[in-house]
Amino acid sequence: MIELPETYVLAEQINKTLVGKTIRSAVANSHPHAFAWYTSDPATYDIKLAGKKITGSNPGTGYTCGGNTEILCEDMLLVLSTPVKYHAPDAKLPKSHQLLLEFDDDSHMSCTVQMWGAMFCFPANENGLPEGYSVKKCPTPYEDAFDSAYFDNLWQELKPNLSVKAFLATEQRIPGFGNGVLHDVLWNARIHPKRKLETLTDKDMENLYNSVKSTLKDMRDSGGRDTEKDLFSKAGGYRTVLSSKTLIYPCRACGDGLKREAYMGGNIYFCPTCQPLKGTN
Incomplete structure (x- = not known):
């Protein structure tokens, strides 16, 4: 699980680094982990994401509620509770990963589960979070409403x-x-x-x-x-x-x-x- 401060840092960095890149391929569950969670069959992630452009990111405040990094890929949404890493073109990729996105400029983004982690992928206009994972929308301590x-x-x-x-x-x-x-x-x-x-x-x-x-x-x-x-x-x-x-x-x-x-x-x-x-x- 990533915690609140880091979700804000990651979202800002993703917006500056990944927005505009097109996903060439997506590989999920290449290295199975007992506590890595996906929506539906992870083998379908490539079908859902290939050809999509990264259009934005936020710290779990757009579609869920804190403690996640949300990445909007046009009409698809990634909700990640794992650490997220960027790999420049020709950079060495992690030997083990639970989600790997390859972009059209040969750079990559990876997620590697440490203790446990979610890597959900579903249409942005749907409530695709698994039952038991959804959290009621509420203000974060960074907002004035959290008084x-x-x-x-x-x-x-x-x-x-x-x-x-x-x-x-x-x-x-x-x-x-x-x-x-x-x-x-x-x-x-x-x-x-x-x-x-x-x-x-x-x-x-x-x-x-x-x-x-x-x-x-x-x-x-x-x-x-x-x-x-x-x-x-x-x-x-x-x-x-x-x-x-x-x-x-x-x-x-x-x-x-x-x-x-x-x-x-x-x-x-x-x-x-x-x-x-x-x-x-």
Whole structure:
């Protein structure tokens, strides 16, 4: 899964690099992956896409709702939740890929699934998303409509003993917001990932909302996170505070050691000093 900041970076780069190119051929599922998902038979992708011109891209805001890269190929739509890479003419192509587009100028675009990923292809005027994948249209944190009132409505009907991580990074309450962006958002708000919603004060919630807005903006405006690669396989310019890469370094705010714990089927990263676990047994 790619997350919200990187979808914006990819869409902008695709619009600058791929728009106007004509697809010569499309190969899907050349290297089968247990968690690579397609619409209908991937063998039909070439029939659907060959001869089509790339006409635009957006970060999951045109036809779906965040957390995807949408590529419009005239009357066909690609919805991608995997990393997307551009290969200039004569560049070496990946040995393994789950989607490969060849363009009329001999350049290529590839998608390679890491853990899991969707590569859907269907007519743009149809709702071709598989059942269970569709997400209700909603504003992203980059839009003015994602205001404090909207944010408050996201959590007010939830169980009060739900953790902050469960609130933000599960159930796609904020589509495209995953475990990758979670940790810096919570560090900036000085909130522990295991904190229960019922322990958060009004000030905590204000800080959390402001951090969601400002941290995601910083990630997008810096070209994505340094833990992720863009269309040209270049790491983003946003320096993550909390990730597997920073665990060996002291906290940037207090100088104490950072910590990693297994939680909810994944890892959480936090600073025990800056993000104390308050009000949780």
